[in-house]
Amino acid sequence: MDCLFCKIVSGEIPSTKVYEDETVFAFKDIEPQAPVHILIIPKKHITSAADITAENSSVVAHIFEVAAKIAKQEKLDDGFRIVTNCGDSAGQSVKHLHFHLMGGREFTWPAG
Ligand code: AMP
Ligand code: ZN
Numbered sequence: 001m002d003c004l005f006c007k008i009v010s011g012e013i014p015s016t017k018v019y020e021d022e023t024v025f026a027f028k029d030i031e032p033q034a035p036v037h038i039l040i041i042p043k044k045h046i047t048s049a050a051d052i053t054a055e056n057s058s059v060v061a062h063i064f065e066v067a068a069k070i071a072k073q074e075k076l077d078d079g080f081r082i083v084t085n086c087g088d089s090a091g092q093s094v095k096h097l098h099f100h101l102m103g104g105r106e107f108t109w110p111a112g
Pocket of ligand 2 (some may be wrong): 007
């Protein structure tokens with residue numbers, strides 16, 4: 001499958017790895033929107049949040065455990081934001097499920 005993030009998981013495309021285990025990979029966003037901007041993804045391809053099912057949802061829970069761990073490592077004690085863009089109108093540019101973990105600055109709400 002011609003998927004950018006599958007290629008990052010396999011190492012075919014280089015990335016700055018922050019965390020890896022059996023099911024999850026995390027790396028620095030190439031165009032950071034905050035002092036800390038890390039993408040956390042399932043290693044196994046899931047296209048978007050719209051494709052989460054009873055069969056594959058356990059990796060999402062694990063991603064949030066990993067996010068909390070990374071947030072502590074990055075000392076984001078004041079707060080952080082986790083975002084997933086789903087589909088074109090939300091601005092999803094890479095069609096492999098990913099969670100943006102962003103911190104180190106103030107955020108506004110609602111986003112966009
Ligand atoms: P989204 O627009 O929500 O689909 O997020 C995709 C994110 O992937 C954007 O924030 C991009 O900056 C980021 N991105 C695209 N290509 C790379 C890459 N090769 N390495 C790291 N991050 C990337
Ligand atoms: Zn993929």
